[in-house]
Amino acid sequence: xxxxxxxxxxxxxxxxxxxxxxxxxxxxxxxxxxxxxxxxxxxxxxxxxxxxxxxxxxxxxxxxxxxxxxxxxxxxxxxxxxxxxxxxxxxxxxxxxxxxxxxxxxxxxxxxxxxxxxxxxxxx
Amino acid sequence: xxxxxxxxxxxxxxxxxxxxxxxxxxxxxxxxxxxxxxxxxxxxxxxxxxxxxxxxxxxxxxxxxxxxxxxxxxxxxxxxxxxxxxxxxxxxxxxxxxxxxxxxxxxxxxxxxxxxxxxxxxxxxxxxxxxxxxxxxxxxxxxxxxxxxxxxxxxxxxxxxxxxxxxxxxxxxxxxxxxxxxxxxxxxxxxxxxxxxxxxxxxxxxxxxxxxxxxxxxxxxxxxxxxxxxxxxxxxxxxxxxxxxxxxxxxxxxxxxxxxxxxxxxxxxxxxxxxxxxxxxxxxxxxx
Numbered sequence: 001x002x003x004x005x006x007x008x009x010x011x012x013x014x015x016x017x018x019x020x021x022x023x024x025x026x027x028x029x030x031x032x033x034x035x036x037x038x039x040x041x042x043x044x045x046x047x048x049x050x051x052x053x054x055x056x057x058x059x060x061x062x063x064x065x066x067x068x069x070x071x072x073x074x075x076x077x078x079x080x081x082x083x084x085x086x087x088x089x090x091x092x093x094x095x096x097x098x099x100x101x102x103x104x105x106x107x108x109x110x111x112x113x114x115x116x117x118x119x120x121x122x123x124x
Numbered sequence: 125x126x127x128x129x130x131x132x133x134x135x136x137x138x139x140x141x142x143x144x145x146x147x148x149x150x151x152x153x154x155x156x157x158x159x160x161x162x163x164x165x166x167x168x169x170x171x172x173x174x175x176x177x178x179x180x181x182x183x184x185x186x187x188x189x190x191x192x193x194x195x196x197x198x199x200x201x202x203x204x205x206x207x208x209x210x211x212x213x214x215x216x217x218x219x220x221x222x223x224x225x226x227x228x229x230x231x232x233x234x235x236x237x238x239x240x241x242x243x244x245x246x247x248x249x250x251x252x253x254x255x256x257x258x259x260x261x262x263x264x265x266x267x268x269x270x271x272x273x274x275x276x277x278x279x280x281x282x283x284x285x286x287x288x289x290x291x292x293x294x295x296x297x298x299x300x301x302x303x304x305x306x307x308x309x310x311x312x313x314x315x316x317x318x319x320x321x322x323x324x325x326x327x328x329x330x331x332x333x334x335x336x337x338x339x340x341x342x343x344x345x346x347x348x349x350x351x352x353x354x355x356x357x358x359x360x361x362x363x364x365x366x367x368x369x370x371x372x373x374x375x376x377x378x379x380x381x382x383x384x385x386x387x388x389x390x391x392x393x394x395x396x397x398x399x400x401x402x403x404x405x406x407x408x409x410x411x412x
Contacts, residue, residue, distance in 0.1 A: 010395070012343045043320070044297040050154060051322040051337055 001030060005046060013048055017056035018063075025065050025076055026087050036066060036074045127188070128152040128274050128306045129173070134182035136168055143168055143330045145182065150323065152273070153303040155296060157317035157338070158310040159398065160327040161406055166310040169327070170278045173308075174204060186274060200229055203267030205260065205277040213252035217245055217262055228270035236269035257288040264295065275299060277309040281316050289313070293320055314398035326402060333405045338398070346380025347400050349373065350391035362386075365408040376404035 001024060005016045024030040037045070039053040046053075057074055060066045068074040103113050129150040136143045143165050150156045160166055171177050173184055175195050184191040186198045211220050217240070225231040240247060243261040245254075254262065260280055267275060275296075281289045296307050297320050311317065317324060317338065325335040334341075348363075351372050362383065363375040377383045380393050396404075 012339065014339065040301045040303065044294075044301060047293065047297065047319050049320055049322040049338055050300060052339055055339070 003046065005048070014052050014055040014059065017053065018059045021056070021060055022063075022065055025079070026084065026091070030076050032076055032078045034076045036076065038073055126152055128186070129308055130183075130185040131173070132183045134169070134172060134184060135180045136172060136177070137180055141165070141330060146327070146330070146332045148325055148332065148335060150306055150308055152306045153300060154322040155300060155307040155309070155320055156323040156325060157321040158308060158325050158327065159312065159314055159317065159402055161402070162312060164327045165330045166327060167278055170276060170310060173276060174199070174202070200270070201273045203270070203272030203275040205263045205267050205275070205280050211251050214250060216248050216250050218247040220251060221266070224266050230271045232269050232271060236265055239265035239268055256283050257285065260284060260288070264292070268299070273305050275305070275307045275309070277307070279310055279312070281311055281313050289316055296320060314402055318398055324398060326405060328406050341398070341401060342395055344379055345396050345401060346377050346383060346393040347396040348375045348377055348383055348391050348393050350387065354387065354390060365404045376400060
């Protein structure tokens with residue numbers, strides 16, 4: 001599991017952590033019921049304050065991504081399969097939208113785009 | 125939450141300086157940085173916590189106990205690092221250790237040896253022959269070797285090179301892996317706190333100027349720059365202090381989102397460093 005934070009970014013550090021963890025959960029890199037690092041361990045490793053990691057975990061818990069059990073630790077919450085799938089579909093849609101707007105800037109037609117998609121789909 | 129350190133209305137007057145009734149609270153499990161310019165009252169406050177001088181008024185509780193009434197009990201559980209070496213210069217590290225160890229009921233020799241190893245301290249060297257960084261590490265090894273729950277440090281990093289300072293920060297985050305411990309640490313080198321401090325307390329001229337979560341400072345406060353014409357219709361209460369130069373102004377604001385809304389893209393807003401915050405607040409007090 002990688003968590004990379006930037007001190008220069010305008011985004012608060014706790015938000016950088018929640019965003020990255022959400023992605024790891026949605027992508028399935030962190031799997032259901034997996035034990036997460038403790039807030040104190042995460043703070044030590046990233047050399048940031050405990051309050052920052054605590055806030056990140058609180059937000060993740062509030063948004064339903066993890067559960068924290070006092071004395072035991074925080075776990076990836078078993079996700080609602082439908083919701084998780086929807087979230088993943090949204091990622092696909094976003095990437096496709098990106099590809100479409102790139103295609104439109106060079107006046108590529110829908111047919112051409114579909115052809116590329118078909119080719120790539122079979123390749124990957 | 126349980127306070128490990130609680131200071132209320134603490135006063136102490138000298139001829140030319142006084143602590144004007146300060147309040148500080150630190151919960152266990154966290155690191156508080158105590159910042160302020162030289163002569164602001166940091167060392168006086170710490171000496172009063174350690175009962176090394178008599179307070180004029182106020183209450184200091186450590187682990188919920190009065191620091192004077194229960195001085196011996198309280199001090200057993202405090203690890204204390206001074207800014208200056210206060211050991212016998214002619215003794216070697218291992219001789220000095222034997223003396224210090226006898227003061228503590230809960231002295232842990234194996235912990236001490238572990239830190240001596242980690243810090244690569246030469247046991248047979250005389251204290252006067254140690255470098256400044258080594259002396260600090262020796263003090264720290266002592267402070268960490270009697271199962272202290274509260275670590276109090278007065279300017280531990282002044283005069284140390286960046287490498288040793290970084291090592292110290294790593295040790296501090298190691299200490300609070302145990303959520304029953306806490307660290308209270310004064311410094312005027314604010315960059316040491318930028319990373320790991322949970323709370324920041326700023327003292328200036330014997331008064332607490334602010335005491336809050338470091339994240340709140342870094343995420344909400346803003347360092348603003350813009351053209352001087354903007355200053356004409358500024359509500360100066362929005363700005364903590366303004367510095368003008370020939371070509372524009374720089375100011376510190378408490379709520380950068382509000383400032384952003386008011387001035388849109390006529391200004392540049394950056395995250396302030398703790399040093400910025402300290403300088404702006406300190407200067408404001410001097411200007412008044």
